[in-house]
Amino acid sequence: MFDAEGLDLLQLARKQVLKGDYAEALRSFQLALQLLVFDGNLAVHPQYLSHYGVALAGSAGKIEEGRRLCERSIQLEPYEPEHYLNLGVVLLMRGDQAGALTAFSRGLAVRSDHPDLLERIRTAERRRTVLFPALHRDHVLNRCLGKIIAARRLTRLS
Numbered sequence: 001m002f003d004a005e006g007l008d009l010l011q012l013a014r015k016q017v018l019k020g021d022y023a024e025a026l027r028s029f030q031l032a033l034q035l036l037v038f039d040g041n042l043a044v045h046p047q048y049l050s051h052y053g054v055a056l057a058g059s060a061g062k063i064e065e066g067r068r069l070c071e072r073s074i075q076l077e078p079y080e081p082e083h084y085l086n087l088g089v090v091l092l093m094r095g096d097q098a099g100a101l102t103a104f105s106r107g108l109a110v111r112s113d114h115p116d117l118l119e120r121i122r123t124a125e126r127r128r129t130v131l132f133p134a135l136h137r138d139h140v141l142n143r144c145l146g147k148i149i150a151a152r153r154l155t156r157l158s
Contacts, residue, residue: 005035010048017051017086018116022058029055046076050086057090066090081107081114088120097124 009032016025029052050073057066070087077083084107091100101124107117130142131149 007032009035010045013055014048014051017054017058020058022055025051025055026059046073047080047082049073049076050080050083054086054089057093063090063094067094079110081111081117083107084110085114085116085120088117100124 009028013025013028013032016022016028029048032048050070053066053069053073055066056062056069067087067090070083070090073080073083074087084103088100088103088107091097091103101121104117104120104124107114108121111117130137131145132139132142135142137143
């Protein structure tokens, strides 16, 4: 049978990922994976696979590997909204906001009242369109002029 300590570590790692503590989550996952070898095969539930992908991307910088793990968990469990949430988080780490919004929306199609997905959608939609679409969002012109315009809006509201 499975080691209870290993399962507890997986649950702890999942909670750490949801809180955004990716370094600690990665350590917990690595310890759990050492304990959960069963008959020479690694036995990890797809939900933990998805969270492990986020921990890898967030802590070790292995964004593409994390994305692949999240996508694999969606293939195994397309009815689980947290997989879409995790994929969206990894895509945000990669700078792919449009892909992240798509992932969050797909997760909401599975469960329309998922609080974390709803919050991620609200947060992502707060960003305004860039002033110069030909330039990246982080370009100095978009950043500086965006701040000036935002400050003017605040002074008008006061």
